[in-house]
Amino acid sequence: MGWGEVETRLDCTYFRARRRFDRLKFGETERLGRLLKGFFSGGTPLTTNEVFWAGDIPWASPKDFDGSFYISDSIDHIAPSALLGSSAKKAEANTVLIVVRSGVLAHSLPVAVTTRAMAIRHRLLL
Numbered sequence: 303m304g305w306g307e308v309e310t311r312l313d314c315t316y317f318r319a320r321r322r323f324d325r326l327k328f329g330e331t332e333r334l335g336r337l338l339k340g341f342f343s344g345g346t347p348l349t350t351n352e353v354f355w356a357g358d359i360p361w362a363s364p365k366d367f368d369g370s371f372y373i374s375d376s377i378d379h380i381a382p383s384a385l386l387g388s389s390a391k392k393a394e395a396n397t398v399l400i401v402v403r404s405g406v407l408a409h410s411l412p413v414a415v416t417t418r419a420m421a422i423r424h425r426l427l428l
Contacts, residue, residue: 318369318410325371342391343391343402343422344389344390344391344393344421344422344423345388345389345390345391345423346388346389346390346423347361347380347384347387347388347390348387348388351384351387353381353383353384354380354381354383354384354387354388355378355379355380355381355384356381357379357380357381357382357383357384358379358381359379359380359381359382359384359385359392359419359420359421360373360375360376360378360379360418360420360421361376361378361379361380361384361390361420361421361422361423362376362393362399362416362420362421362422362423363376363377363378363422363423364401364404364406364412364423365377366414367399367401367406367412367414370414371413371414371415372414372415372416372417373399373414373415373416373417373420374416374417374418376420380421384421385421390421390422390423391421391422392419392420392421392422393416393419393420393421393422394416394419395416395417395418395419396415396416396417397415397416398413398414398415399413399414399415399416399422400412400413401413
């Protein structure tokens with residue numbers, strides 16, 4: 303579905319996502335690859351390893367996209383050992399996060415900017 307088709311939608315969820323995208327000031331004709339420094343996705347530390355989940359590093363996942371354009375904390379937190387022992391990656395402050403794999407994509411495109419460094423789940427993309 304192209305922007306031309308989507309612009310005629312009347313649902314408020316779409317328009318909230320569109321306003322968030324517009325705040326990023328991407329030109330309509332710019333290629334996304336030219337605007338961003340790079341892309342990466344994170345990973346999920348082993349959930350059965352309690353040591354990984356006993357830290358203070360925010361671990362952003364789609365459930366942390368609560369409608370705010372900025373993410374400053376997360377529901378889950380991980381330990382530094384989780385970053386070393388899994389595919390979880392750390393995103394620096396002012397990183398644009400986009401949910402790329404989730405059921406929510408059927409009706410919206412969650413986008414947010416981190417206000418501090420945090421780890422990200424595999425379904426988020428810089």
